[in-house]
Amino acid sequence: MKVAIVGASGAVGQEFLQVLQERNFPLDELVLFGSARSAGNEYEFKGKKLTVKELKHGDDFKDIDIALTSAGAGISKEFATTITKHGAIMIDNSSAFRYDDDVPLVVPEVNPEDAKVRPRNIIANPNCSTIQMVVALKPVEELSKIKRVRVATYQAASGAGAQGIAELEQQVQEVANGKDVTINKFPYQLAMNIIPHIDVFLENDYTKEEMKMNWETKKIMHTDAEVSATCVRIPVARAHSEAIWVETEKPLSVQEVKDAFRKFEGLTVIDNPAEKEYPMPLFVSGKDDVYVGRIRQDVTDPNSITFWCVGDQIKKGAALNAVQIAEWLIANGEVK
Numbered sequence: 317m318k319v320a321i322v323g324a325s326g327a328v329g330q331e332f333l334q335v336l337q338e339r340n341f342p343l344d345e346l347v348l349f350g351s352a353r354s355a356g357n358e359y360e361f362k363g364k365k366l367t368v369k370e371l372k373h374g375d376d377f378k379d380i381d382i383a384l385t386s387a388g389a390g391i392s393k394e395f396a397t398t399i400t401k402h403g404a405i406m407i408d409n410s411s412a413f414r415y416d417d418d419v420p421l422v423v424p425e426v427n428p429e430d431a432k433v434r435p436r437n438i439i440a441n442p443n444c445s446t447i448q449m450v451v452a453l454k455p456v457e458e459l460s461k462i463k464r465v466r467v468a469t470y471q472a473a474s475g476a477g478a479q480g481i482a483e484l485e486q487q488v489q490e491v492a493n494g495k496d497v498t499i500n501k502f503p504y505q506l507a508m509n510i511i512p513h514i515d516v517f518l519e520n521d522y523t524k525e526e527m528k529m530n531w532e533t534k535k536i537m538h539t540d541a542e543v544s545a546t547c548v549r550i551p552v553a554r555a556h557s558e559a560i561w562v563e564t565e566k567p568l569s570v571q572e573v574k575d576a577f578r579k580f581e582g583l584t585v586i587d588n589p590a591e592k593e594y595p596m597p598l599f600v601s602g603k604d605d606v607y608v609g610r611i612r613q614d615v616t617d618p619n620s621i622t623f624w625c626v627g628d629q630i631k632k633g634a635a636l637n638a639v640q641i642a643e644w645l646i647a648n649g650e651v652k
């Protein structure tokens with residue numbers, strides 16, 4: 317098994333290295349690719365030094381079985397043929413192919429079988445805010461068809477990559493020292509602030525980040541349920557939080573939803589208001605599971621349940637989900 321990471325120096329690329337190592341992913345060789353700028357960088361993997369090669373058109377992917385790519389949509393589009401032409405399966409973390417009919421969009425706990433039909437040998441990894449939400453929605457959908465979802469997100473700086481985290485850390489220092497704040501990645505100062513704007517605004521006045529949650533949920537869950545999202549950037553390093561309201565066809569009790577959450581692979585319930593126990597980004601950072609809590613009946617509607625959901629954006633929201641897709645492909649004989 318020969319695996320490639322494309323975009324090895326980025327926040328998600330680095331997390332790929334970490335996750336492959338942590339899970340003892342069954343590989344014989346790992347090859348790292350990156351831009352001309354990051355070519356030559358060295359990273360350690362299982363005690364060995366690996367050097368980043370420059371991503372070029374040619375035959376470098378000839379013997380690669382699985383390519384984990386996270387170098388932005390432009391690079392993914394430009395290099396998809398180079399990566400897949402000799403048979404490598406490209407598991408792509410960018411938004412380049414998510415809405416293409418001939419590219420499956422996969423969260424292994426929700427729709428793993430979709431990964432079998434991949435005419436272009438590309439599988440897309442969904443956006444981070446969608447991944448953690450659909451992991452929590454799936455057990456609810458198994459109890460009753462979901463009619464509608466409303467969600468407000470509280471997204472960490474890591475969603476803007478390693479530079480996003482660095483900018484938040486720098487701003488915190490600048491604010492503490494009474495200096496002018498440096499703003500590059502985010503539209504406004506993030507430290508001591510929140511910004512109700514992620515990605516570009518669309519014609520309907522939702523942002524693209526918000527509509528991704530609508531489009532991607534429909535494709536992954538094979539549902540026509542509409543999702544209305546408000547996506548907000550908050551000054552947290554690396555785990556996204558979401559307040560979710562789910563309207564179901566049948567009324568559901570809080571207890572049956574809690575039981576379904578507890579039984580569902582990939583979810584951890586922390587829900588004990590009496591002891592002030594609920595998931596928070598500070599404690600979920602670095603964890604594999606999606607965490608849910610504050611599970612309660614929506615007081616405005618007997619057919620709605622509302623809850624709080626936290627997931628590590630770089631892990632389950634990106635690198636881990638892609639590696640789990642790769643593991644599923646291997647376990648199901650999909651990699652030759």
Ligand code: 2RA
Nearest residue numbers: 443444445471475476
């Ligand atoms: C963000 N969802 O948080 C994006 C990253 N894919 O900015």
